[in-house]
Amino acid sequence: MRLGHSPDADDAFMFYGVAKDKVTSDKIEFVHVIEDIQSLNKRALGKELEMTAISAHGYLKVQDDYRILASGASMGEGYGPIVVAREKLESLAGRKIGVPGMLTSAYLLLCIYADGFIPVEMPFDEIMPAVANGEIETGLLIHEGQLTYKESGLELLFDIGELWEKETPLPMPLGLNVVRRDISEDLQREILRVHKGSIEYGLSHKDEALEYALEFGRGMKEDVGEKFVLMYVNDYTVDLGGKGKAALEYLFNRAHEKGIIKEQPRLDILEL
CATH class of the missing domain: 3.40.190.10 (Periplasmic binding protein-like II)
Incomplete structure (x- = not known):
């Protein structure tokens, strides 16, 4: 099996x-x-x-x-995928964002909470380094990147888990x-x-x-x-x-x- x-x-x-x-x-x-x-x-x-x-x-x-x-x-309860960049940005509109796959729940949630971005599919563990070294403007992080992004000098643009929690008490x-x-x-x-x-x-x-x-x-x-x-x-x-x-x-x-x-x-x- x-x-x-x-x-x-x-x-x-x-x-x-x-x-x-x-x-x-x-x-x-x-x-x-x-x-x-x-x-x-x-x-x-x-x-x-x-x-x-x-x-x-x-x-x-x-x-x-x-x-x-x-x-x-x-x-997740009160936490979830996050969007990061090297510097604070007002909007994702028109910007390329590294995503860990178009079938991931993180991507679906990003589509619910943001508009106008340009997704670039990447292996999830390559997204944070790609943002840090300037290969891509922003990144959608899952897994441990949610906890360690500051070590790479990145800025949090928004936390999808927090946005979700403001809408509903459900996980x-x-x-x-x-x-x-x-x-x-x-x-x-x-x-x-x-x-x-x-x-x-x-x-x-x-x-x-x-x-x-x-x-x-x-x-x-x-x-x-x-x-x-x-x-x-x-x-x-x-x-x-x-x-x-x-x-x-x-x-x-x-x-x-x-x-x-x-x-x-x-x-x-x-x-x-």
């Missing part, structure tokens, strides 16, 4: 229990496919992976082929885990059981799970890595629940209202 996830500390934390056989199954064996989120979004378009991490935005394109797992979501949906529809219902539920168990194991054994997760931290300092992981692995990661589902509905409603998406998806969420 191919399992796609990103080479990021928060995903590594979630999958620690599975990767180290702390949570096992006699029905399935996982083969880990580790790639950046935009690559996983593209794999999902081709139905390549039985289970994968995916952007909430990416789900719009694959809803006919995949179901959302109730466990594994990344949701901001960023990442999901999905399972392919053509797998039997029994196996889908077994995948969810194992995945949820892995997340719960990590949260109840934080020290060892964090030690493993920071191996994927791209040189992050330990305190920064821990803060980053625990920003995005939370109660909604264990189970979306009604509030998590409402947050997804709110995101897609906002995108629909602004004319970014033509129709809202049906939220088919697999629960135990």
Whole structure:
């Protein structure tokens, strides 16, 4: 069973229990496919992976082929993607901005909160250096760049997480885990059981799970890595629940209202 996830500390934390056989199954064996989120979004378009991490935005394109797992979501409360530049700017209109992929939730959120910019798709870990050395005017940062941009001498233009929080008390949906529809219902539920168990194991054994997760931290300092992981692995990661589902509905409603998406998806969420 191919399992796609990103080479990021928060995903590594979630999958620690599975990767180290702390949570096992006699029905399935996982083969880990580790790639950046935009690559996983593209794999999902081709139905390549039985289970994968995916952007909430990416789900719009694959809803006919995949179901959302109730466990594994990344949701921010009071924080999220940020937009940075070398100096303060009044507007993004007419300016090039490095983005980590057109299917990422960060890009969808940028389209909701800003207008008139020119997106330039780049690997997420190349955006901050490209802004710092002047290759590109502004950048949309995800992952640990949200915490470390000041070290590169960059200025915060706006924090999408703060804009979202001013609008709604709901968490901001960023990442999901999905399972392919053509797998039997029994196996889908077994995948969810194992995945949820892995997340719960990590949260109840934080020290060892964090030690493993920071191996994927791209040189992050330990305190920064821990803060980053625990920003995005939370109660909604264990189970979306009604509030998590409402947050997804709110995101897609906002995108629909602004004319970014033509129709809202049906939220088919697999629960135990």
